[in-house]
Amino acid sequence: MNHVGTFTCDTCEGDIDCRIGFSNRKTQPLSFSCPHCQALIEITLSLGDSPSFKLNGVSNNPDKRYGMFDGRNPFIDLHLDFPVWSTSYIPGHTPYLMAIQKMRKVDENTKERDYLHFQQRLNHLNELHEKAKDLKRTLRLYHGDNKKLFVKKAEEFTEEKLERTLAMEDINLALYRLISTTFLPFIDPVSTARFTSDVAGLVIKIATDNNNAFNEFMDELINTKILTNLQRDCLEIYPRILNAEIALRPALFMDFVEEEPDNRISGKISTKDFNEYKDLYKDITEILGKQLTLVAAINNIIHRKNHNKFKAKDGGTLSSLSKFADKTLSEKFKYLDDCWFKFDETAVNPGARNAIAHYATEYDEKTQIIQYFPEKEGLKQEKPQEMFFLEFMRILLIAFREMHYLHHVIKSLFYYEYIIRKNENKKPSKKS
Secondary structure, eight states, X not given: OXXXXXXXXXXXXXXXXXXXXXXXXXXXXXXXXOTTTOOEEEEEEEOSSSOEEEEESEEEOGGGOOSSOOXXXXXXXXXXXXXXXXXXXXXXXXXXXXXXXXXXXXXXXXXXXXXXXXXXHHHHHHHHGGGHHHHHHHHHHHTSXXXXXXXXXXXXXXXXXXXXXXXHHHHHHHHHHHHHHHTGGGSOHHHHHXXXXXXXXXXXXXXXXXXXXXXXXXXXXXXXTHHHHHHHHHHHHHHHHHHTHHHHHHHHHGGGBOOOHHHHTTOBOSSSOGGGTHHHHHXXXXXXXXXXXXXXXXXXXXXXXXXXXXXXXXXXXXXXXXXXXXXXXXXXXXXXXTOSSOOOGGGOOHHHHHHHHTTOEEEETTTTEEEEOOSOOTTOOOOOEEEEHHHHHHHHHHHHHHHHHHHHHXXXXXXXXXXXXXXXXXXXXXXX
């Protein structure tokens, strides 16, 4: 279903022809920049027995409908779920149909299956978006004293009866069931399940093959509280991702599109803007940098049987994992030789991340182009790089997925601590 109409900007009184495609979300907050004066215009669509619009910055003028849009006014296409590639009005070329045409064309069965998968994601998001605050409160209970309440609330989210013991392995089971259930729309459950199984097996294998070295590594993780702090950092991100689900919907759709990057990134997002989400990306990449410390330590044990021993690089070598932790994110990759974890490099754009951290970005609401200045240029900013808002949200989504994968490394290490190491410590020593 689509709505077409002519709106008048409250700021400049310019007329705008608009076609709005309906999502199945009950409340659909849409926004765009006035093509005449760049003022922010917000249109909130509410579904019910009869759809209604709440307008901010614009007025509805049914008397200004000229029949079929004839080009006299700027044209805007809007849709909450799909990227918008249109630049002018073409009858029938709705955002939905244009997006369907851009889906990968392996065969019709694959296309139908992909679209069904996307719809399942959207339906899941529609159920979850109102629970973001409850999820944040529930996740914070995990680090509090009332573990039984945490498990009870986790059961309400997952609709699954869980063990209510106070053993940390059962509390952790509740935590990761909660995360897996809630964030299913944002991840690939098949690859995540495969990775979870593989990393659990890897932890057991290297702990068996290099028991002393692995125990030294675990001792450092527990004594420095890096594992607990990293887990806490990850748990802070999940509710923020759920809060960003509106702008992530078009990025999720891109899972099913195979195009050259220059075509893919030019699609527009019909809500919010870059400034709403730039700090979220910066924080995720910060956590990824910390998680790579775990990746490096495991890699060192695999290759050199010591979590502090790195391969020599450029005539020297790092003396400890602590030294590695002080490296920048881009530098850390240099020390991961023949690494067991295959990091998706598209998740990290160091230039954009550094520019965001140093307030060196500019955003054009009309074109949805982000300019960022990764180089130190003193008072001048003459060497910008560019990306579209959709591209940025796609990078943010991939970065979140990498963080989620590596969160399962944290989970596996905690399970090893709670189930194996603690049980070993409880064993009575052999009498001589």
